[in-house]
Amino acid sequence: MKTLKVSFIYLITVFTFVLISGCSKEENPAGGNGDGGTPAINALIGTWNATSSTNPNIQGGSNLISAENTMKFTFTATNFTFNGTGQFCDPGESCSQTGAVTATATSFTVTWSDGDTETNNYTLSGNTLTTSYTDESGTYTFICQKQ
Numbered sequence: 001m002k003t004l005k006v007s008f009i010y011l012i013t014v015f016t017f018v019l020i021s022g023c024s025k026e027e028n029p030a031g032g033n034g035d036g037g038t039p040a041i042n043a044l045i046g047t048w049n050a051t052s053s054t055n056p057n058i059q060g061g062s063n064l065i066s067a068e069n070t071m072k073f074t075f076t077a078t079n080f081t082f083n084g085t086g087q088f089c090d091p092g093e094s095c096s097q098t099g100a101v102t103a104t105a106t107s108f109t110v111t112w113s114d115g116d117t118e119t120n121n122y123t124l125s126g127n128t129l130t131t132s133y134t135d136e137s138g139t140y141t142f143i144c145q146k147q
Contacts, residue, residue: 040103044075044122048129048144057138064088064140073129073144075101080110 050071053064065071069086080101089095099112108131109119122131127146132139 047147048073052143
């Protein structure tokens, strides 16, 4: 009986040690680089200037970006800001809109202040961001360079 009791205590001690050694503090609980962001959004952080924007249903699919029609995207770990001029805004005005952003390795989703959401697919190649967005007028493709 004494041997069984000692074996039981030994087994409990070993089991407790295994449980405790398996627990450790996560150094980057959000999966990122310690700033609370995710790896996907970290790759997007910065300002991106659109160099080309096309939609096959508008102007025959020609480039919509020009000196009068500009577009810039800015990503932080939690927000997305769109800045535009020309046909991307009301006539004669520049415009800006900010929303909360989340990202995966292939898309980012913006939740605007009015609660609407917009999901854009994207690819990254060095300092080039290619993103696409579809609305009632068709699919827009934007090619942007990191500032």
